[in-house]
Amino acid sequence: MTLLQYLGPDEPFPPTATALEYPNGLLAVTDDLAIDRLIEAYRRGIFPWFEDPQPVLWWSPDPRSVLPVDGLHVSRSLRRTLRQDRFRLSVDTAFAEVMHACAGERNGQRGTWINQRMLDAYCALHRRGCAHSIEVRDNDGELVGGLYGVALGGTFFGESMFSRRSDASKVALVALLRLLERGGARLVDCQVESDHLNSMGARNICRTDFEQWLARNQVIDIPSSAWHLPDRCGELL
Known part of the structure; x- marks a missing residue:
């Protein structure tokens, strides 16, 4: 079973192959939405999608x-x-x-x-x-x-x-x-x-x-x- 990772401020994203199949592409959770984190995410094809007051959910769906x-x-x-x-x-x-x-x-x-x-x-x-x-x-x-x-x-x-x-x-x-x-x-x-x-x-x-x-x-x-x-x-x- 793939477990969703809750990342600390300095923890890198896990491999996107570990993203959940349902919901499709959910990869990780963070508390922060820092600019450097965002840029790192996009370079790897990962994006945030969440609703307040939730923590930040990061996604890499398949297919794209x-x-x-x-x-x-x-x-x-x-x-x-x-x-x-x-x-x-x-x-x-x-x-x-x-x-x-x-x-x-x-x-x-x-x-x-x-x-x-x-x-x-x-x-x-x-x-x-x-x-x-x-x-x-x-x-x-x-x-x-x-x-x-x-x-x-x-x-x-x-x-x-x-x-x-x-x-x-x-x-x-x-x-x-x-x-x-x-x-x-x-x-x-x-x-x-x-x-x-x-x-x-x-x-x-x-x-x-x-x-x-x-x-x-x-x-x-x-x-x-x-x-x-x-x-x-x-x-x-």
Whole structure:
């Protein structure tokens, strides 16, 4: 029987092969959500997911949902949205606001797992230059969609997205993939499979293949100059 490990502040993560089968990928528990711990986790394909007041739960699911940067599928209807040029784009101008929007209520349901500890930790990662946001605004400047995640090596680890207008989160994803392609990145980690992401080109791979991918592409460094976008979404076509 595999036993879940409760790690002290200086204890490293165990091998991901020891993660539980149910719930899928639960690997370890900590009290801390320190920045160095977060970076170590992402380099190994591990991410936190928990609800306050729980301790921090760390996950490495198998299989893993990924979206190759060169594998994005843009539907005919989404191309039409881009051609209509209804949205403005920006990068890293409202990171905390994007996180708050991702954490908010959706369709009358309670907010997500993005709690204050997560907000504080990822905003600290953003200040360190490891976490980034894509913002989608309407022509009046209102934030209507976006996403955020962590960029390390040749991988962008997507954390969450939101949409207050039809197709706004999809536009954010298209913008992200265009940016990553220009910066030399190869893969977006989507963590867990969803129909929405599958429709845009995501697919499942086994944990071993995912970790081998991370190891091979650690040397890739997305230049800071890559983190910008055209002002108008129509320019993504």
